[in-house]
Amino acid sequence: MPSLVPFALRRLLRGLLTVWFAVTVTFLLLRLLPGNPALAIANPNMTAGMRAQLLRQYGLDQPLPVQYGKYMWQLLQGNLGISFTQSTPVSTVLMERLPWTLLLTGTALVLTVVIGIPLGVVAATHPRGMLDRFVQIGGVTAQSLFVPSVGIFLLFVFGLNLHWFPIGGAYDQGTYGAAWYGSVLRHLVLPCLSLVLVQLGSYVLTLRSTLIDSLGEDYCSLARANGLPNRKVVWKHALRNALLPTTTLIGLQLGFLVGGAVLTETIYAYPGVGRGIFEAVTELDFPVLQGAFVLLAATVVMANLVTDLAYGLLDPRVRTS
């Protein structure tokens, strides 16, 4: 059986490489694209001397490799720069927001799996049945949904008309203890549901098709021939093998989920990184935009690493790949 340690090291290296890639791409984009961040904040009628001073202040008058070195060195120390508009370090601004985004996307991810597995199993074990038809039509439709459309629809129906859930923010002011947790939960429902609805389609469809393939394999026929109840064949044998490709899919979709969170948080004024991005866009606060991307990229890499390691622990086949 392949050992877990080299596998874990390989994945860790890969994660670090991805973060380096993200950071370098952002650096190059910001420095090489026509819109220079220093010129963007510069007042059009400032003198050449003032502009030069501003460039010096942000270190933008130095050669590119030197800038890159300084940028990397500061990043390693957790320094993402100073926000243009709030005059506080970007890392402080974003770290206050990150937990909310993690709560939102994490809950959406767990709910997708928890709802998706039973749906996929029923659809795969009753192909061409009523529920299977529904799963297929619903799945393809859900894949084509625009996240803000879903968010606005849920907000309009369940927030504004039925008053079941709050329409914005992450918690009620002035609540403490259990009441606070309750309000956090109620504020989470609609944004989370928007993400789940969009995410669920491809998850269920992938699970369904891989499960149908697994159920046709010899080991499933053998298990049935041995007189194992069908329920056990499906849940204990076929499903376990079908979960591998679906878990890979989740890893691939994390970036998409984060993008969805940016849009959902904007609609619900949810105080996460995504809403921060929206506010930074309207104020053209480039350090925050850059920091938010780096932070979200690192989060996605971390989440991928954790899923990979957990899966490598459960399934030895993964370790060799």
Add this chain to the structure above:
Amino acid sequence: MTNSMTTSLDPTTAIETLSPATDPTAAQATWGALRRNPLAVLAFVVLGLLTLVAIFAPVIAEYPAGFGPDVLQPPSSAHWFGTDNLGRDVFAEVVYGTRISMIIAALSSALAIAIGVVVAVVGAYFPRIDPAVGTVVDLSLSLPVLPLMILVAALVGPSLTTIVLVIAFFSWPEVTRVVRSQALSVVRLPYMDAARLMTTSNSWIIRKHLVPAVAPVIAVSVVLTASRAVLSAAGLAFLGLGDPNSWSWGRILYEAQQSGAMSSAWWMTLFPSLAILALVLAATLLALAYNDARNPRARKD
């Protein structure tokens, strides 16, 4: 429901068979199966209608500009989709939005396909380049693309050109991923060796033998990339990064959200949302139906 959507539901990884697309009988069989699939026909009709709306927008509606006296009116016979917070006709906004959305989808997917296919086939054909291509694609695909698009669009300033370039620049890795996996299995086939015996021109082999062999994957990829481009463009416009000088579906939603009209005027958000859904869903169905039609095992003929 017929036999559609039964074999494979992830349209990007669905193609397993390696039947040469240049074979006229295979192409005819695919086309025949496609025409017999009601969902494919429906998708064609929807895409055709939207294309007509995009082309004939000035004939269908007057360009929504300036202010009107009827503010936030619900749908009526005068304003089919109601009016927005400045009294502009939402129907006209959606009609002109169709135009911009389809232009962005067509241009950015064409660009993304061109880059993605070239990178994929060159990588697959030259084994020394391929690991680098694979790594770059894997790394790009594991990053959250929307925040990156936002950063670039905000930096360069929103315009039609910016949006097309930004979407194309961040969409080609997905094209490369799909085309590359198919191209890698094609270059191992004996006929590629035979082609190498006939000529020393690598570009000739790539153009005449490799690209035609992966053409079906490219066809699916065109449709899916275009539909994802629609969603990306709408997402950027919804965050205020759309072209401020032209109407797009995302911009209608952005204005509904910014003005607070979203909470009362459901027509301002429902109709552009339906337009996005119609376009993306039709494209997805077409890609699925095409995959099914190409697969002789799923075909009943």
